[in-house]
Structure formats: structure tokens, C-alpha cells
Amino acid sequence: MKIWVDADACPIVIKAILFKAVERTQTLLTLVANHSISHPPSRYITMLQVSSGFDVAETKLLNEQKVVI
Numbered sequence: 001m002k003i004w005v006d007a008d009a010c011p012i013v014i015k016a017i018l019f020k021a022v023e024r025t026q027t028l029l030t031l032v033a034n035h036s037i038s039h040p041p042s043r044y045i046t047m048l049q050v051s052s053g054f055d056v057a058e059t060k061l062l063n064e065q066k067v068v069i
Contacts, residue, residue, distance in 0.1 A: 006032055028044055
């Protein structure tokens with residue numbers, strides 16, 4: 001299983017919970033955003049930066065046929 005998150009819209013508190021959960025469960029997490037998102041160093045967390053614009057991150061997630069959280 002892999003979790004994809006629209007990190008532009010995701011509250012900091014939720015991201016913190018996700019960061020802890022992916023370490024505990026060894027689940028892959030990809031953050032999609034139009035700017036760099038700080039995250040702890042982890043082999044389970046990756047960042048995908050998309051161009052700026054309205055709903056660009058959401059469009060990327062939908063085009064990849066991922067479930068948006």
C-alpha cells in the first residue's frame with residue numbers, strides 16, 4: 001500500500017500523524033504539493049513537487065489515479 005497526499009491542503013497536525021504512522025507501519029507516503037514541504041528524513045516519505053496553479057496537485061493525483069486524502 002502507498003499513501004498519496006495533497007500536501008498543499010493537508011493540515012500540519014495531520015501530516016505529523018501521517019509521518020509517525022508511516023514509520024510505525026512501514027507504509028510509503030508521497031506528498032504532492034506546489035512548494036517544498038518539510039518532513040522528517042525517512043525512507044518511507046517522498047515529496048513530489050508540481051508547478052504552481054489552481055488544483056495542480058489535485059490534478060496530478062487524479063491523473064495518476066490515486067486516492068486523494
